[in-house]
Amino acid sequence: MKPYRELTKEELVQLKTELEAKYKEAQAKDLHLDMSRGKPSADQLDLSMPMLDVLNSESDLKDSTGLDCRNYGVLDGLKDAKALLAGMTGVSPENVIVYGNASLNIMYDTVARAMLHGIMGHTPWCRLDKVKFLCPVPGYDRHFAITESFGIEMINIPMTVTGPDMDMVEELVQKDPAVKGIWCVPKYSNPQGITYSEETVRRFAALKPAAEDFRIFWDNAYCVHHLYDDKQDEIPEILSECVKAGNPDMVFEFCSTSKISFPGSGISCIATSENNLKDIKKQMTIQTIGHDKINQLRHVRFFKDIDGIKAHMQKHAAILRPKFEAVLDILERELGGLEIGSWVRPNGGYFISFDALEGCAKAIVAKCKEAGVVMTGAGATYPYHNDPKDSNIRIAPSFPTPEDLAAAAELFVLCVKLVSVEKLLETK
Structure with a gap:
């Protein structure tokens, strides 16, 4: 079929009638499907079930240094757990603090510390007239929720095929001391699945911020989440690149096993410079005596090392x-050549990013919901839930069964067609 824009008004009206009939048939199927979050499926979770048997009442619950993991101590995590997570990100274990199951929790705490206490002796952000964060878009809704919750002004940075628009990043970071940070998902980004180019990573490392307490929040959530053995996107290691560029303290890097082992019972970490680590630990000693070392040991015994992961x-x-x-x-098959949507074919990560015709995303998501398929809310991939073009939709294929996924995808493309026709008819 030729592009929808080339159809006459009469052809669009006829097509709308046909699509509405198909949509009523879909509604009659009484679907109840959820593609709203990137949750691992039961089959994926089953892969880690043997982890629950690596420790028991007969197990030696001492780590490789002889530490009894049942007791207090070791604020920054077991030596072997630090090595395991360091292997995922390519950093040195000495640069790692191991936490509980959620890197999101670490990111929230990191922003909260900066707000309340400041970073490495600088003025706490809460005492400043204005604090700004750069937000590559489309991006991760929970990142934006953190900064919004603290009243931090968020600035959209368009994503390109090589990462954020670095000309814009460099200009804003260099000229405005109120810009204190930027959210980054450098590998298989959420939702587009884009991996930052070597040049982009090195330009990040070489930033010259006006604010001495500017930090890159490097959320390396999908660093080992490849879909293909022969198409594994690789990027330079950001901490060492920052050292080379003379900016050793500029990055907070985060990762976790949330979508590797169990989302509710994984381990996570922050990786950063020695100066940042000292600053963080100074406040951590007040906040906690240590995280779950038995779970850290469980992960070490199960995976052993990066090769096991x-x-x-x-x-x-x-x-x-x-x-x-x-x-x-x-x-x-259904939308190719119609020119009513575009998408990125990722090599890893958890999402597919779909861009509909401008002004159509909310209507498409609503149509899907009315027919029994829940999608991530339109606008969620932008700060303040405000997609200026109302076009981006995040598709999360991981959780549904293959059969449910096929049904949901077929309904999705039907809704895209129907809403697109209605939009085009407005201009005919």
């Missing part, structure tokens, strides 16, 4: 890859 993630990829390809195939 890589082997485990190949099993995840075998489950996820067909789901991603099924959705992408349906998008291409």
